[in-house]
Amino acid sequence: MSTPEEQEKLVNQFVEQFPDIVEEADYDELWGNQLDPKGSYYKESIAKKLATKFLRANRWDLELAKEQLKNTLIWRKEFNPLSAGFREKHDEKFDVLGVITYHSEQTVPNIKLINWNLYGNVKEPRTIFEDLPTFMRWRVGLMEQALQMLNFEDDTNEYMVQIHDYKNVAFLKLDPSVKKGSKSVIEIFTSYYPEVMSRKYFVNVPLILSWVYTLVKTFVPKETSRKFQVLSNSKDVGSSLGDLVPTDYGGKGKKLEDQRFNFNKTGREAVLSDYAAYLLQKQFTEELD
Ligand code: HEM
Incomplete structure (x- = not known):
């Protein structure tokens, strides 16, 4: 079991690698949140929380957590769960x-x-x-x-x-x-x-x-x-x-x-994150074009 300091370090290391994972998966959304810090909907506190969840599920093994996140993004790109x-x-x-x-x-x-x-x-x-x-x-x-x-x-x-x-x-x-x-x-x-x-x-x-x-x-x-x-x-x-x-x-x-x-x-506006609303609107517009 890692100490809180070690855990914090792992979270920071993981978040720093989000842009690479997003690029590999070619998808930048998890549960309605943006993961790439360059994006205008990105929030560091949320990115850290999401990283913590993937690390915790993988007993703080950074490589396994990265792999799980990448697979999750690949699946989301394909399944389009926000649409569902x-x-x-x-x-x-x-x-x-x-x-x-x-x-x-x-x-x-x-x-x-x-x-x-x-x-x-x-x-x-x-x-x-x-x-x-x-x-x-x-x-x-x-x-x-x-x-x-x-x-x-x-x-x-x-x-x-x-x-x-x-x-x-x-x-x-x-x-x-x-x-x-x-x-x-x-x-x-x-x-x-x-x-x-x-x-x-x-x-x-x-x-x-x-x-x-x-x-x-x-x-x-x-x-x-x-x-x-x-x-x-x-x-x-x-x-x-x-x-x-x-x-x-x-x-x-x-x-x-x-x-x-x-x-x-x-009304979906009441519950949707701004980023999820933006992505859904984008899908809708793309379908119309
Ligand atoms: C999970 C359906 C009976 C125990 C599930 C799931 C479905 C399902 C669809 C997937 C999880 C989800 O939707 O969130 C049914 C149906 C049943 C039935 C239609 C009718 C007979 C039972 C019974 C038990 C049981 C009698 C005994 C307690 C479980 C457990 C899970 C599960 C332990 C895993 C929960 C999880 O990891 O999320 N069931 N089930 N099921 N079911 Fe049932």
Whole structure:
């Protein structure tokens, strides 16, 4: 384990190399932030925070962190995740599977933003997972929306919480498409979204499916699974996250659907970083030309 001084030195060394990494990947954007200091949207404090996340995920190994960042940028150039989050219209069938809530009044650090995944609402898994690329664009889009609500200049809101609620899981034999779908999401998130989750809760896991937890954990690095907690009672979420969560989850808040952060109504300007807004506008203009 490196000392805070060594860590600071590594962060500075890493940030100094951002221009080279950007050039190699031929892409200059991470989670809506510019990485090249020559750019007019660049912010050093954010660059340092992003560098810290990649270093931490790689146990402070600079070479591994550089490699992961480069691969992330190459993937972003190809996948265009900002478009998935803020430009593309996704099939409404996905709406019941994911909700983002944001409690600005939350005082405990890094639990303001919660990404709820309600895969128990999948009645027929094939209809969701069979067309994996389409599901992936929706799922990555949701992740990008959530990321825009974190603030990498605020140590109390630089991580999100994820809750998997498996209430009403209708099928007790796991469909192969579910295994394939969840594996793909996990791979993408592990590779390209390091250090964005503070905690993960799994609730309403039917006893008969507890083995799935053991299976899925094998796809996930130990650093991630350390943040997992299976809660036998969904009301226990409130004991961990406080009163702001819905009453169904043991809090005193409104129903989950009524707390859903609505990106369309709020207007993307409200949540998008200036750089993300600029890039999306540029994509839009280029398509028109
Ligand atoms: C991850 C779907 C059942 C445990 C995931 C993911 C999907 C998914 C799509 C990818 C991660 C994400 O979207 O953020 C489903 C479906 C299920 C099911 C449709 C219906 C039967 C279960 C059960 C458990 C479980 C019963 C037991 C606790 C996990 C774990 C992860 C995961 C541990 C990894 C979390 C992570 O690293 O982000 N699941 N799952 N799943 N699921 Fe499930």
